[in-house]
Amino acid sequence: MRVHVLHHGRCFDGAASSALFGAFMRERHGSEIELVYLAKHHRRGDPFEDADFAGADEAAVVDFRYTQHPQLTWYFDHHRSAFQLPGDRAHFEAREGTQRFHDPTAPSCTGYLAKIVGERFGFDSSAHAELIHWAEIIDSAGFSSPEAAVLYADPAMHLAAWIQTADDPQAISTFIEELVVTPLARLAQADWVREIVEPRLVSHRQDIELIRRLGRTKGGVFSYDLLDEPPRILSHFIPYYLAPGAHYSLGVYGHPDGDLRLSVGFNPWFDRELRRHDLAQLCERHGGGGHPFVAGASFALDQIDQLRAAQADILATLRDPASR
Numbered sequence: 001m002r003v004h005v006l007h008h009g010r011c012f013d014g015a016a017s018s019a020l021f022g023a024f025m026r027e028r029h030g031s032e033i034e035l036v037y038l039a040k041h042h043r044r045g046d047p048f049e050d051a052d053f054a055g056a057d058e059a060a061v062v063d064f065r066y067t068q069h070p071q072l073t074w075y076f077d078h079h080r081s082a083f084q085l086p087g088d089r090a091h092f093e094a095r096e097g098t099q100r101f102h103d104p105t106a107p108s109c110t111g112y113l114a115k116i117v118g119e120r121f122g123f124d125s126s127a128h129a130e131l132i133h134w135a136e137i138i139d140s141a142g143f144s145s146p147e148a149a150v151l152y153a154d155p156a157m158h159l160a161a162w163i164q165t166a167d168d169p170q171a172i173s174t175f176i177e178e179l180v181v182t183p184l185a186r187l188a189q190a191d192w193v194r195e196i197v198e199p200r201l202v203s204h205r206q207d208i209e210l211i212r213r214l215g216r217t218k219g220g221v222f223s224y225d226l227l228d229e230p231p232r233i234l235s236h237f238i239p240y241y242l243a244p245g246a247h248y249s250l251g252v253y254g255h256p257d258g259d260l261r262l263s264v265g266f267n268p269w270f271d272r273e274l275r276r277h278d279l280a281q282l283c284e285r286h287g288g289g290g291h292p293f294v295a296g297a298s299f300a301l302d303q304i305d306q307l308r309a310a311q312a313d314i315l316a317t318l319r320d321p322a323s324r
């Protein structure tokens with residue numbers, strides 16, 4: 001039996017959901033089943049292709065968008081944006097509850113999957129409590145402090161950094177399999193994990209110093225501009241570590257994918273009641289989107305004027321004392 005597990009790529013929750021689903025399928029169908037993990041990435045239109053399902057006896061999507069593909073047999077997700085193509089939601093709702101589940105209020109897909117397979121299919125995931133715990137924290141930004149989010153003291157954070165950076169499909173499959181058999185602290189010590197994580201942590205620490213130098217707080221908003229710097233993958237928690245008193249952060253930078261990004265967030269360590277703006281709506285005015293508390297927009301390299309206009313508009317709105 002061959003089981004395809006299509007999961008959100010470059011994401012700890014996507015990997016952890018896949019690992020837990022794999023353990024569930026092994027218990028259900030025997031340890032000899034073949035599990036094939038395939039990372040999926042968001043794109044305009046339909047992100048799935050027939051190759052994702054070719055040769056599969058069972059196919060699951062976890063922590064990623066829904067698909068009406070006839071070979072889909074399992075679905076678990078918690079993204080509000082799961083149903084994007086015409087007919088997706090109706091297709092799901094007509095089949096919901098048997099082997100297809102979606103809850104946009106779940107903090108992580110891993111925690112949600114553990115709950116569902118426990119309640120509906122009697123799967124005991126207590127051996128994976130540490131993995132589930134960290135997927136919940138990382139995916140919902142439920143860190144106890146900015147330091148916990150930024151200083152990467154915990155081994156689970158090293159594993160999250162690994163999956164964000166890794167791109168060898170074989171290594172990613174091994175990583176996913178290891179998540180349910182190896183304690184996280186021991187996996188984080190493996191040479192093949194460290195050789196990716198160590199350089200990532202060095203550049204992360206350089207990002208912290210760069211943003212410390214270039215960022216400033218005005219009107220309750222910490223802002224930084226890295227457009228003159230090389231493209232990078234950024235931790236969006238750095239501003240709150242550097243400026244714990246700021247209500248909002250807004251940054252612009254180049255992304256390794258080849259576009260320019262604007263990122264805006266509400267300080268997750270502040271009382272939710274203090275948020276006065278829907279950041280997704282502010283970004284939608286400029287072609288972006290996201291969640292009310294964290295959102296963004298991307299721009300082609302030749303759209304710098306649009307990016308500057310978006311940056312100025314959103315900064316002015318967030319800093320306006322009349323709106324705070």
Ligand SMILES: [Mn+2]
Pocket residue numbers: 013014063078108109139
């Ligand atoms: Mn998730």
